Amino acid sequence: MLELRNLTFEVPVSEGAQETKRIIDDLSLTIPDDRFTVITGPNGGGKSTLAKLIMGIEQPTSGQILFNGEDITSRSIAERANLGIGYGFQQPARFKGMKVKKLLDIAAGKKLPMLACNEYLAKVGLCSASYLTREVDKSLSGGEVKRIEIATILARDPQLAIYDEPEAGIDLWSFDRLTETFRDIHEARDGRSIVIISHQERIIQLADEIILLRDGKIAATGTPEELLPTLGFVAKGVPGCQLTEPTELHLTEIATTC
């Protein structure tokens, strides 16, 4: 269970300025186990900041974060990760020289059998055989890197997984596969909680609880039935599913453009 108590996060309005701007404003929230929560709301409302505060990437100005009853406010990112919190970045890092397989192994904390890798990549709509030996560098498209990022969280299998806009940069076909994956994790009901920051109706519909975040505060909470009509969504996914193959890279060929 995750508990946020009176969490506040302020940043200077400009570099070196004394005056501060409040990004998260005295926010309190409890996310029980087995819960699928979607945090939505307007841009700049504090959604990503909240996720970073939970993971420890940002430190709150005041307030407390408790995970399974333990105060983790001053714990490092790695300590929180090892306690069971995972975070899928909105804009994933790229690593020159690191293979997809290696990144998945690091995420899982062990050498993964190929079968497991296949499964994680298939769940995000990627053909495993073509991707495992590829480097997580600029040769992969934004959508591919994003899906690999999500696969690392699946491989890590944390008790609390936070995904920051997992749909961003992903085509609608793969997105369909992804929503199925989130639904499967949730339906397993094995004590794991998912928090997804999203604007997608398809994801919001899966939620047990929706949190509408505006100006760093919780503006509303409720079930999809209660809140969806007030959010005014029109976006729909495209049905069907297919696995993407990477663009063939002839590594021995010499690129003539950069």
Added chain:
Amino acid sequence: MAVDLSPIDEGLLEQIANIHGMPKGAFNIRKDGQLVQRSSSANIEISTKTDHPGIDIHIAPGTRGETVFIPVIVTQAGLKDVVYNTFYIGEDCDVTIVAGCGIHNESHQASEHDGIHTFYCGKNSRVRYVEKHYGEGSGTGERILNPVTNVIMEENAHCEMEMVQLRGVSSTVRDTNAELGAGAKLILTEKLLTHDKQTATSNMKVELKGDDSSVQVISRSVAQDDSVQIFNPLVIGEAACRGHVQCDAIIMGHAKVTAIPGIEAASEDAQLVHEAAIGKIAGDQIVKLMTLGLSEEEAEQEILEDFLN
């Protein structure tokens, strides 16, 4: 056997050539300027040069699937070892050559090894060359390696060269020169890690002389502490050829890296590209690995290892 190998020697050989004991097939192991042991095979003949210190390695045309080991180790302080190794690789070969030098220096005197390697790659031959340089020892004496590599490639020869300097080399000046005939293809990969007050200079000159020849120069380096690196690769296109030079460096601490990738075209059909990037480890990479449970130090180590491997 002219010289016995100590545990230190065996450790160095493992580092630079990944060999345990004497390898199979053709090899030549040199220690402190002297021959330790040599073996020729049916297709690969190794003989002592008569004009300079060093060896000639003749690989018979059509030799396939064989590996030649020619590692050098230096454990004697104050020694400057200069050696000329010349490879004559026949037509239609497919061979691997493993070279490298390991220096163990416990004293305050400098140890130096300058290996001058020349490769004549015959028509249609395929050569894979791996060279690792490594230094160790607690002494203040400098560990110096100044290799010169010359590659002359005939028609449709294919050569992949991987030159790696792992750690512990105080000072290096690397000179690599290549001439490519028609249809020849060279992939030159250089990986360097410098630390403390080490210096490394790498000069490369690749001349694409024949039509449809191509070269890919890939330089990846990590400069830590107060070390200084200079990269100076130059690709010259004199025919309908393709060349790509890519220098990537990670800079840390107070290190200094200079990358001057050069391209020179003397034919309107030459297609040459260069790119260079120097930067510190990206913060988002470290944070990502920390969210996967690694400490900051472990994350940094992982990123560097992958970058260089």
